[in-house]
Amino acid sequence: MSSTDRFIPDRLRSPFEQRLKSWETLLLAVAIAIFVANSFASPYFLNAWNLSDATFNFTEKAMIAFAMALLIISGEIDLSVASIIALASTAMGAAVQVGIGTPGLVLIGLGVGLICGAFNGVLVTRLGLPSIVVTIGTMSLFRGISSIVLGDQAYRGYPDSFSWFGQGYVWWVISFEFVLFAIIALIYAVLLHKTNFGRAVYAIGNNATGAMFSGIRVQRVKFILFLLTGLMSGVAAICLTARLGSTRPSIATGWELEIVTMVVLGGVSILGGSGTIVGVVIAAFVMGLVTFGLGLLNVPGIVMSIVIGALLIGVIALPRLWTMWRGR
Amino acid sequence: MLKRLLTSREALLVGAIVLLLALIASRFPAFITPANLANVFNDTSPLILLAIGQMIVILTKCIDLSVAANLALTGMVVSMVNVAAPDLPILVILAIAVGLGTLLGMINGVLVWKLAIPPIVVTLGTMTIFRGIIFVISDGKWVNSHEMSAAFKAFPRTVLLGLPVLGWIAILAVILFTIVMTRTTLGRAFYAAGGNPHAATYAGINVGKTQFWAFTISGALAGLTGYLWVSRFAVSYVDIAGGFELDVVAACVIGGVSIMGGIGTVAGALLGALFLGIIKNALPVVDISPFWQMAISGGAIIIAVALNAQANRKKGRIILKRAEQVS
Numbered sequence: 001m002s003s004t005d006r007f008i009p010d011r012l013r014s015p016f017e018q019r020l021k022s023w024e025t026l027l028l029a030v031a032i033a034i035f036v037a038n039s040f041a042s043p044y045f046l047n048a049w050n051l052s053d054a055t056f057n058f059t060e061k062a063m064i065a066f067a068m069a070l071l072i073i074s075g076e077i078d079l080s081v082a083s084i085i086a087l088a089s090t091a092m093g094a095a096v097q098v099g100i101g102t103p104g105l106v107l108i109g110l111g112v113g114l115i116c117g118a119f120n121g122v123l124v125t126r127l128g129l130p131s132i133v134v135t136i137g138t139m140s141l142f143r144g145i146s147s148i149v150l151g152d153q154a155y156r157g158y159p160d161s162f163s164w165f166g167q168g169y170v171w172w173v174i175s176f177e178f179v180l181f182a183i184i185a186l187i188y189a190v191l192l193h194k195t196n197f198g199r200a201v202y203a204i205g206n207n208a209t210g211a212m213f214s215g216i217r218v219q220r221v222k223f224i225l226f227l228l229t230g231l232m233s234g235v236a237a238i239c240l241t242a243r244l245g246s247t248r249p250s251i252a253t254g255w256e257l258e259i260v261t262m263v264v265l266g267g268v269s270i271l272g273g274s275g276t277i278v279g280v281v282i283a284a285f286v287m288g289l290v291t292f293g294l295g296l297l298n299v300p301g302i303v304m305s306i307v308i309g310a311l312l313i314g315v316i317a318l319p320r321l322w323t324m325w326r327g328r
Numbered sequence: 329m330l331k332r333l334l335t336s337r338e339a340l341l342v343g344a345i346v347l348l349l350a351l352i353a354s355r356f357p358a359f360i361t362p363a364n365l366a367n368v369f370n371d372t373s374p375l376i377l378l379a380i381g382q383m384i385v386i387l388t389k390c391i392d393l394s395v396a397a398n399l400a401l402t403g404m405v406v407s408m409v410n411v412a413a414p415d416l417p418i419l420v421i422l423a424i425a426v427g428l429g430t431l432l433g434m435i436n437g438v439l440v441w442k443l444a445i446p447p448i449v450v451t452l453g454t455m456t457i458f459r460g461i462i463f464v465i466s467d468g469k470w471v472n473s474h475e476m477s478a479a480f481k482a483f484p485r486t487v488l489l490g491l492p493v494l495g496w497i498a499i500l501a502v503i504l505f506t507i508v509m510t511r512t513t514l515g516r517a518f519y520a521a522g523g524n525p526h527a528a529t530y531a532g533i534n535v536g537k538t539q540f541w542a543f544t545i546s547g548a549l550a551g552l553t554g555y556l557w558v559s560r561f562a563v564s565y566v567d568i569a570g571g572f573e574l575d576v577v578a579a580c581v582i583g584g585v586s587i588m589g590g591i592g593t594v595a596g597a598l599l600g601a602l603f604l605g606i607i608k609n610a611l612p613v614v615d616i617s618p619f620w621q622m623a624i625s626g627g628a629i630i631i632a633v634a635l636n637a638q639a640n641r642k643k644g645r646i647i648l649k650r651a652e653q654v655s
Contacts, residue, residue, distance in 0.1 A: 077448075129633050132391070132448065133577070133587045137629030140574055144623025151619050249619075257452050270446045300468070302566065306460030313439065313453035320443045 023267040027282045034286060038293035045296055052173035056243065058262070058288030059181040060236040061255060062280070065262040066188035067232040069280045071225045072263055073192075074204045075272030076131040078120060078226065081233045082255035083142035088112040088237035090146040093155025093247035102162040109238040110231060116142055117230015124226065125219040139256065147249040155247040166243025177239050181284075184232070189277040197221070205272030254305075261312040262287055270316070287311075337584030337636075341599040345606065352610045359613055366491050372605025373498035374399075376598055377553045378572070379579040380505050381546030383597040386580055388522045388539045389589030390440060390447035395550045396572035397458035398432045400564075402554030404462045407471040407480075407564040414477035421480065421555060429551010430544055432458065437543030441536035447543075455573070462566045473562035484556045494556050501549065506594045518542060522589025578625050579604050582632040604628065 038045045045051075064081050071078055091112045092105045100108070116138070123134045168176040192198040200221050203211040212218045241247055266283035268275025287308065294304050353360040378395050385392045406425050409416065432454070439450045473481070484494040491499075509515040520528040521538040528535055558564040583600025585592030607628075608621055 123630065127634055127637060129637050130587050133581055133633045134630065136574055136577055137626045137633065140622050140626025140629065144626050147619045147622050151617065257456060260452065264449060270449050302460050302463040305456040309453040309456035313445065313450060316445050316449060317439065317443050
């Protein structure tokens with residue numbers, strides 16, 4: 001990733017933060033506009049159960065997106081998250097075949113996520129390899145292992161108590177996944193914005209060498225971030241597997257792209273150093289609403305991916321075009 | 329001596345490839361007959377073509393994840409053109425393929441050059457957009473063998489001197505780009521822009537523009553490969569070459585191209601692609617399930633990038649490295 005164009009602002013924070021704030025306000029306005037447009041476009045949109053279903057479009061991805069946001073703010077990236085889901089799901093599927101119960105499955109899902117995250121983390125922080133290549137490699141490796149184990153087969157037969165993680169409702173239309181999403185969002189917001197660890201993440205993303213000389217254990221923080229991203233992929237794997245009720249090697253294909261899009265759409269700089277959890281939360285809703293709204297209008301999934309791809313480039317390009325235009 | 333070996337990545341790779349071939353031949357001698365090796369080379373040609381383009385992009389500190397989608401989109405367009413106008417000469421088809429591929433590459437290039445958007449974001453975005461466009465223009469339908477004209481399908485398969493045209497095109501591209509990279513100012517600019525962008529700027533090289541040309545070349549090669557791919561396999565649909573961009577990056581990394589930019593050769597990209605191609609072709613011969621291939625590619629990327637890092641470690645600023653280890 002190029003760091004040549006990164007500039008260091010003369011004044012820190014105040015104007016910068018203002019722009020960040022306005023980004024989130026803008027995003028919120030977009031979310032509301034999409035919501036209103038959707039309720040006009042389809043008569044089925046404003047239905048509590050339909051809206052509740054719509055949340056499944058983004059809750060699992062958003063769980064990973066929060067950890068990914070921290071990782072990107074620190075200047076690294078993890079493209080292997082979707083493959084970690086595949087591997088964790090495969091491990092849980094294999095465990096079901098030998099009769100392991102729900103608590104065991106959850107532990108295995110989280111464990112595989114942590115191991116994969118640790119593997120990425122060791123390669124990046126211990127061996128000093130660029131995270132983009134490492135995680136392109138592990139993206140192939142993790143899903144490859146899943147494909148070796150499963151071939152063209154699928155694992156099924158998850159216990160009913162396990163399915164609750166993906167299909168259960170806590171209260172009325174509020175699903176377990178949505179509650180989990182909210183809790184995780186809160187945890188990450190506190191972690192990033194209210195703790196020393198969060199400050200360290202920003203510091204590393206803005207100037208890793210400077211952070212190192214201020215006594216931040218740069219490599220350790222990055223390692224923890226890779227662990228967290230792996231762990232969140234494990235959590236998402238549990239929810240997704242429970243929701244689908246089956247595991248194939250192709251599970252969650254292409255999610256890494258949607259998760260990175262969600263993070264970038266949420267105002268996190270892909271070059272590191274800035275971004276907020278609130279932004280990612282709103283971005284998750286925006287993407288969920290767009291996908292759901294287009295789905296109600298019978299737009300096929302692959303056409304939605306054009307919208308997602310255009311959003312990814314557009315949200316970065318438009319502010320830059322705007323500055324260029326104003327600079328004239 | 330070890331150091332010298334490691335620094336000459338090409339020599340090491342040639343050794344690895346010979347060893348690999350010897351291992352396979354020890355149990356399956358038929359694998360290394362000239363006819364079969366020509367087959368393997370021909371089968372690897374699309375990967376070689378794309379790896380050359382990707383190598384140039386990576387040299388300039390960028391990455392192009394949209395090559396496979398570019399290939400698929402160009403392939404779909406030329407096969408639809410062929411269905412609509414079966415009598416169009418192959419030269420026109422080739423021109424459309426290269427032209428469209430170049431245009432798609434230029435879109436990436438302009439976004440990176442003029443708007444300074446990180447290349448990974450641009451090409452992740454265009455990758456999905458290109459795939460989506462294929463679905464929109466084809467309506468999700470396949471273009472099948474019987475709909476394509478005979479000439480359209482025959483071109484890459486015509487055998488000249490024991491090797492199909494597809495293989496010859498790869499050889500031509502290797503020669504052409506070896507000359508471009510070592511004998512032209514543009515070639516030097518690619519190395520300079522990635523090796524040290526600041527110094528390159530002071531030397532009068534427009535780094536952004538150089539990156540734009542890298543994406544353009546990568547796009548042109550992807551477009552050309554798009555036609556060759558659909559005509560060789562005689563089918564075109566939304567998902568052709570899905571995930572192939574990872575193999576392409578893998579070939580480059582295995583070939584010793586540094587992801588940090590500035591280091592890499594056409595020969596390296598060629599050898600990296602051949603290494604992967606031989607493994608892919610050998611798996612069914614030695615009776616390993618093709619499901620292994622993905623994991624093997626992934627493992628190869630990680631091992632190769634670790635080796636690259638070891639080889640390059642001694643260079644660079646030692647003071648910072650030490651300080652990092654203390655932390």
